[in-house]
Amino acid sequence: MKRLPSILLGLLIFGCTETSETEVIYLTDKQNDTCNTCAFSLVDYYSINSLDTLPSTYTGTPANGSLNHAKILPPKGKNFFYFDSTSYLKDRAFTHSDIRDIVLNTYANLDVIYPGRIFSIMEASNKKGGKMDPHRTHQNGMSVDFMFPKLKNGVPYHHLDTLGFLHYLLDFDENGRYTKDTTISIDFETSTHHIYLLALEAEKLNYAIEKVLIYTEYKDELFRTTYGKKLKQKGIYFAQYLTPKINNLHDDHYHIDFKAK
Ligand SMILES: [Zn+2]
Incomplete structure (x- = not known):
């Protein structure tokens, strides 16, 4: 993110659990809200929310x-x-069952190709879909945000990956270098490979990538990579124009909309 725009107005750091640095809550919720679900570990929360095994259905569009x-x-x-x-305990990590499978199958592939590399999923959809501020899309379970993998001096680097929601506020320059430490940069090779594998896994389940949103100034870096060229050949659509506000929000992650074929 280039500046601290209005998204920051939607965030308030708070101490939901004993670790407070990365905990965030939306001001659209009651400011004095207490986290009723904090007694659950994330794994417990996952278990109690995984009882519904019926296939997901959706209506409308990501927007x-x-x-x-x-x-x-x-x-x-x-x-x-x-x-x-x-974000997890506020039910913002839900998605369509097929998209979940595409995402997880892709991570299984990445584990073989990049052993030891750790990736991070950012926000998906609400439990029932619909509007999920501050996102304009993410409404029907077809959208997922993925954190850009990063390098420091060319070596995989994960220390910025645990900032929680504050990761959305990190600021990278037009070449994907972290502005506070330019030895840290976006790993475009791995990112484009990830997107390419998501496209392949989507095809297996009769889905496709409808659209990728990435900071548009990254275009040269993206399509210079091995898999960036393959994504271009494959006709994966990268949004060409984003409003400055939306564009600036996509320098730390890539947003992907899937669609059923
Ligand atoms: Zn998104």
């Missing part, structure tokens, strides 16, 4: 839709974790 029988993403797996515990 105006709803979701039924949504599935919560696991809080962690062998090579991935959900980025923010408060």
Whole structure:
């Protein structure tokens, strides 16, 4: 994110649990809200929210839709974790059952290709879909935000990955370098490979990537990579123009909308 725009107005750091630094809550909730679900561990929360095994259904579009029988993403797996515990406990890690499978199958592939590398899922959808501030989309279980994997001096680097919701506020320059420490940068090779694998796994379940939102100034870096070229050949659509506000929000993560074929 280039500046601290209005998204910051929607955030308030609070101490939901004993670890407070990365805990965030939306001001759209009651400011004095206490976290009634904090007694649960994320794994417990995952378990009690995984009882509905019916296939998910959705209505509408990512920008105006709803979701039924949504599935919560696991809080962690062998090579991935959900980025923010408060977001998780506020039911913002739900998605369509098929999209969950695409996401998890892709992580299984990544684990073989990049052993030891850890990836992070950012926000998905609400349990019932619908509006999820401050996102404009994410309404029907077809949208997922993925944290950019990063490098420091060319070596995989994960220390910024545990900031929780504050990760959305990190600021990278037009070449993907972290502005507070330019030895840290976006790993475009791994990111584009991840997107390519998501596209392949989506095809297996009769889905496709409808759209990728990434900070548009990254275009040269993206399509210079091995898998960026393949994504281009495959015709994966990257949004060409975003409003400055939306564009600035997408320098730390890639947003993907899926669609049923
Ligand atoms: Zn998004």
